[in-house]
Amino acid sequence: MKNSKRTVNSLTSIVGVFIATMLFGALIMVVIGKDPLQAYAAMFSYALGDVSAIANLMNRSMALILSALCYAVASNAGIYNLGGKGQIELGAIAAAVIGYKLIGLPIYIHLPLCILAAVLMGMLGAAVPGYLRVKWKVDEVISTIMLNSIFFMFTSYLANYPFRDVTRWSGTTPPVEESAKLPYLVQSIDLRSGIIFGLVAAVVIYWIFNYTNQGYRWKMIGLNPRFAQYGGVNVARDQMKAMALSGLLSGLTGAVLVAGSNYRYWESIAGPYGWDGVLVAMLAKNNPFAIVAVSFVFSIFKNGALGMEQVANVPSDLTGVLLAALILFITGREFVSIIFRKRKHLVLVDGEAK
Amino acid sequence: MDLDFILDVLGTGLRMATPFILAGLGGLVSLSAGDLNISLEGFMLVGAFFAVLGSYFFESYVVGICFAVLATLLYGLLFGLFTIKLKADVFVVGIALNLLASEVTVFFSRLFFNVRGSFSDPRIEGIPNIHLAFLDKVPVLNDLLNNHSAFVYVSWVMIVVFWFLIYRTPYGFYFRAAGEHPEALETTGIRVNKIRWIANMICSVMCGLAGAHLSLGYLRLFVEDMTAGRGFIALSAVIFGGSNPVTMAITSLLFGLAEGISLRIQNMGIPSQFTLMLPYLTTILALVIRAVRKSRKAALIASIAAAEQKIEGGTE
Numbered sequence: 001m002k003n004s005k006r007t008v009n010s011l012t013s014i015v016g017v018f019i020a021t022m023l024f025g026a027l028i029m030v031v032i033g034k035d036p037l038q039a040y041a042a043m044f045s046y047a048l049g050d051v052s053a054i055a056n057l058m059n060r061s062m063a064l065i066l067s068a069l070c071y072a073v074a075s076n077a078g079i080y081n082l083g084g085k086g087q088i089e090l091g092a093i094a095a096a097v098i099g100y101k102l103i104g105l106p107i108y109i110h111l112p113l114c115i116l117a118a119v120l121m122g123m124l125g126a127a128v129p130g131y132l133r134v135k136w137k138v139d140e141v142i143s144t145i146m147l148n149s150i151f152f153m154f155t156s157y158l159a160n161y162p163f164r165d166v167t168r169w170s171g172t173t174p175p176v177e178e179s180a181k182l183p184y185l186v187q188s189i190d191l192r193s194g195i196i197f198g199l200v201a202a203v204v205i206y207w208i209f210n211y212t213n214q215g216y217r218w219k220m221i222g223l224n225p226r227f228a229q230y231g232g233v234n235v236a237r238d239q240m241k242a243m244a245l246s247g248l249l250s251g252l253t254g255a256v257l258v259a260g261s262n263y264r265y266w267e268s269i270a271g272p273y274g275w276d277g278v279l280v281a282m283l284a285k286n287n288p289f290a291i292v293a294v295s296f297v298f299s300i301f302k303n304g305a306l307g308m309e310q311v312a313n314v315p316s317d318l319t320g321v322l323l324a325a326l327i328l329f330i331t332g333r334e335f336v337s338i339i340f341r342k343r344k345h346l347v348l349v350d351g352e353a354k
Numbered sequence: 355m356d357l358d359f360i361l362d363v364l365g366t367g368l369r370m371a372t373p374f375i376l377a378g379l380g381g382l383v384s385l386s387a388g389d390l391n392i393s394l395e396g397f398m399l400v401g402a403f404f405a406v407l408g409s410y411f412f413e414s415y416v417v418g419i420c421f422a423v424l425a426t427l428l429y430g431l432l433f434g435l436f437t438i439k440l441k442a443d444v445f446v447v448g449i450a451l452n453l454l455a456s457e458v459t460v461f462f463s464r465l466f467f468n469v470r471g472s473f474s475d476p477r478i479e480g481i482p483n484i485h486l487a488f489l490d491k492v493p494v495l496n497d498l499l500n501n502h503s504a505f506v507y508v509s510w511v512m513i514v515v516f517w518f519l520i521y522r523t524p525y526g527f528y529f530r531a532a533g534e535h536p537e538a539l540e541t542t543g544i545r546v547n548k549i550r551w552i553a554n555m556i557c558s559v560m561c562g563l564a565g566a567h568l569s570l571g572y573l574r575l576f577v578e579d580m581t582a583g584r585g586f587i588a589l590s591a592v593i594f595g596g597s598n599p600v601t602m603a604i605t606s607l608l609f610g611l612a613e614g615i616s617l618r619i620q621n622m623g624i625p626s627q628f629t630l631m632l633p634y635l636t637t638i639l640a641l642v643i644r645a646v647r648k649s650r651k652a653a654l655i656a657s658i659a660a661a662e663q664k665i666e667g668g669t670e
């Protein structure tokens with residue numbers, strides 16, 4: 001009961017934030033002399049106008065949902081995994097290499113193998129900063145950011161030298177076998193099955209968060225690690241588990257990007273998904289269902305951008321600016337309460353002083 | 355390996371280190387005042403874009419530099435507003451500003467230049483190279499140190515200036531106090547937030563200069579996301595070098611050298627990814643070494659305290 005109420009609450013505040021963002025965007029459009037109504041109408045009709053547009057929206061949302069869950073799982077347990085981007089790359093190249101090296105396997109063996117390899121690589125990529133954190137208190141925010149670059153260089157090396165597709169001019173592995181491709185959900189409208197992974201992962205994580213001991217311990221650690229420690233929770237072990245699950249989700253993102261749509265590894269295949277996932281999770285306050293909703297809205301903005309440009313002549317890059325500004329609006333949302341609390345606090349202090 | 359090749363790599367390293375040094379000095383001040391600004395990357399990008407904008411419209415590199423500094427100052431105001439005034443998480447704001455910088459510069463280059471990707475134009479005036487006449491007759495040093503872009507020399511002067519600022523003026527003390535013992539600083543009657551604002555403004559200006567050097571120093575053009583991780587390397591130099599400008603600058607030079615070597619061996623067809631990894635790897639290594647030392651120290655202190663307690667217990 002309480003959980004669903006909280007979900008509804010966070011959904012309404014998310015809607016508010018998006019409306020504020022759109023108003024801000026409208027203001028910019030007016031300043032540069034474009035028609036915001038026409039632009040937004042074009043955006044929605046382009047992103048939601050017909051079945052194949054919606055299918056496209058689903059395809060894009062999948063990676064966002066998974067990568068946002070990756071951040072949410074860790075930060076819910078008080079440990080920050082900003083290395084999603086690098087871990088997705090690791091997962092993707094693992095899936096791609098297994099996908100083209102093994103030949104002649106049936107799909108029900110080959111595909112799970114690809115996903116397994118990707119998931120293991122993702123977990124490994126997250127376990128390194130996680131271990132450094134729980135063992136020696138090495139700041140995981142910095143180490144995960146640095147590891148993003150290290151993993152990127154590493155996968156770029158693999159894709160350019162040992163596993164390079166020599167028929168292409170740079171940075172890609174050969175295409176994967178048929179047996180390493182995820183089947184379509186509905187081929188006629190190009191709806192891919194990756195979205196299933198996103199939705200199932202969201203439900204599973206929601207269940208873990210709210211209905212398991214593990215989820216409760218993570219929440220305790222996230223709220224107050226010392227209290228959790230005194231309460232008998234093994235903080236180090238549970239944070240390691242959170243990092244591992246987080247890395248697992250990153251690896252899965254990489255696997256689905258390869259097996260679900262790209263069918264090979266490209267340099268920087270993670271693209272914007274790593275960081276956008278962080279934003280989505282922050283906006284959704286780590287609530288898995290809110291993450292699904294926010295990912296869809298995010299994707300509407302991104303997919304609709306082209307429509308805005310074609311119809312209303314608004315540069316499509318404006319939506320990028322809006323989405324990046326969004327995070328400032330979110331922190332702004334929290335500020336209102338901080339400012340109020342601060343005032344109250346001051347009054348109290350005054351009262352005590354008298 | 356002949357001398358020319360070594361000189362060439364060293365010279366490239368010196369040039370490559372300049373943006374790290376400039377942005378790093380800013381990040382160092384900001385870090386010693388307690389805010390680890392992970393958006394050096396975004397600040398530099400904003401600086402790089404506005405340097406080109408100013409230089410293009412006024413056909414003067416001086417205006418370009420002024421534009422870069424003003425724009426990053428404004429960007430710094432945003433950072434300060436959210437982290438200092440509104441007490442938002444430094445990392446969250448940093449991430450947001452990095453993303454915003456990359457999006458805003460792309461959007462503006464569409465808006466002002468109507469191009470996507472990269473923008474160059476003969477009207478953009480670059481920062482001139484400086485010729486030091488007294489080096490002409492010195493054989494090796496002339497090749498190495500002469501005829502660099504002006505900001506290369508500016509960055510070297512800045513190392514001294516910042517060393518002086520941090521170790522020989524009260525501000526250096528204030529910055530460190532604001533970072534390490536804010537309550538103590540507050541009791542001496544100095545507003546911690548004011549010190550943080552000053553540090554933040556210094557950091558913004560330095561990133562603006564670093565950005566201007568990137569787009570006007572040698573290239574005279576703006577490319578989408580042209581900082582390409584250099585802000586994070588500067589951040590690494592700050593974390594590795596600590597609050598001392600000289601160690602930070604030496605670290606920057608080593609990182610610059612790693613980039614210089616990468617560039618050269620890439621041209622020879624040798625994988626450069628592993629040399630490009632070096633700055634990030636060394637940073638993590640430095641973090642680990644520091645953390646291990648700290649935890650050993652803590653364990654030592656704990657064991658001494660336990661031993662003392664035992665002794666005290668024994669005498670009782």
